[in-house]
Amino acid sequence: MIFPNEDRFYERLQSTDYQNKRRPAMKSKLAGLTCMALVVLLLTPVCAADNSSKRMLKQQERYTLSLELEFTKKDQNPLEHAISVLFDVGPNGYATGFLVGNGLVMTAYHVISGNLSSTKKVMLGYRPDDELAVRVYVDGCRAKVIKVDKEADLALLEMCKNSKDAKAPTFQTSPERDDKLVLIARPHGDKVVSHGSFYGNYMLGNQEYWSVKIDSRDGFSGSPVYNSKAEVVGVFSGYDWSQKLALISPSIRAQKLLEDYNLSAKP
Numbered sequence: 001m002i003f004p005n006e007d008r009f010y011e012r013l014q015s016t017d018y019q020n021k022r023r024p025a026m027k028s029k030l031a032g033l034t035c036m037a038l039v040v041l042l043l044t045p046v047c048a049a050d051n052s053s054k055r056m057l058k059q060q061e062r063y064t065l066s067l068e069l070e071f072t073k074k075d076q077n078p079l080e081h082a083i084s085v086l087f088d089v090g091p092n093g094y095a096t097g098f099l100v101g102n103g104l105v106m107t108a109y110h111v112i113s114g115n116l117s118s119t120k121k122v123m124l125g126y127r128p129d130d131e132l133a134v135r136v137y138v139d140g141c142r143a144k145v146i147k148v149d150k151e152a153d154l155a156l157l158e159m160c161k162n163s164k165d166a167k168a169p170t171f172q173t174s175p176e177r178d179d180k181l182v183l184i185a186r187p188h189g190d191k192v193v194s195h196g197s198f199y200g201n202y203m204l205g206n207q208e209y210w211s212v213k214i215d216s217r218d219g220f221s222g223s224p225v226y227n228s229k230a231e232v233v234g235v236f237s238g239y240d241w242s243q244k245l246a247l248i249s250p251s252i253r254a255q256k257l258l259e260d261y262n263l264s265a266k267p
Contacts, residue, residue: 057182057230060098063166064224066186067107068137069093071114073130091137092124096185096223096236097157099166100258105138105157107222108237108249109148112136112155147261151207152253153237156261168258169224171251172231181212181233182226187219198233202240202247210234211245
């Protein structure tokens with residue numbers, strides 16, 4: 001609405017009562033704007049940190065590899081050998097690994113050991129008591145096992161191709177309960193990203209593992225598990241279905257395996 005004598009109209013309203021009502025309103029608006037500005041300032045570092053973490057994790061996805069496994073029976077007789085050559089269908093198993101340096105891949109030891117459960121042996125067409133050998137391929141090229149930590153279920157492989165842009169990861173050696181975690185797997189070449197949280201220590205026999213609340217399926221073995229800073233917390237090893245907990249080889253053991261290899265590889 002437009003008032004004809006706007007100046008006089010405002011003069012008549014300039015009473016103490018009007019001013020007392022107007023000032024709190026202005027103060028309220030200013031306080032609201034100040035709060036909004038503070039919220040924006042407080043949220044900006046968080047958003048920036050989240051974006052940085054996402055970029056780092058995106059980069060780690062490129063370093064995660066699909067491992068093709070070819071299981072064969074050890075000590076084959078001539079007939080078994082002939083049959084295996086004639087009916088060679090290539091890889092009959094899959095797992096995951098991740099780059100930890102130029103041409104270096106880390107994975108779970110049981111992936112490359114050939115020590116499968118009786119159930120899995122039967123699924124592959126072998127007898128429960130058969131001893132199996134395994135060849136590991138990365139991008140169709142056979143990888144070489146160069147160092148293992150059997151107790152911690154860790155293995156280090158050397159692949160055929162160079163990966164000069166791959167750097168050694170940073171390891172988080174002291175995760176805390178409920179820390180947010182991300183697992184990146186490539187079973188059969190398909191990228192799978194699972195989100196979960198750190199749970200605590202887990203004793204398997206005399207060996208200490210760490211437990212994580214995160215989804216699991218075949219092909220996850222050897223997958224890296226990262227925190228929100230893209231630091232390696234551990235390497236996926238197995239799953240306790242009774243407690244619904246994933247078991248991971250602790251990052252401190254993975255870090256030591258890599259460091260020991262690098263020291264021994266130096267001239």
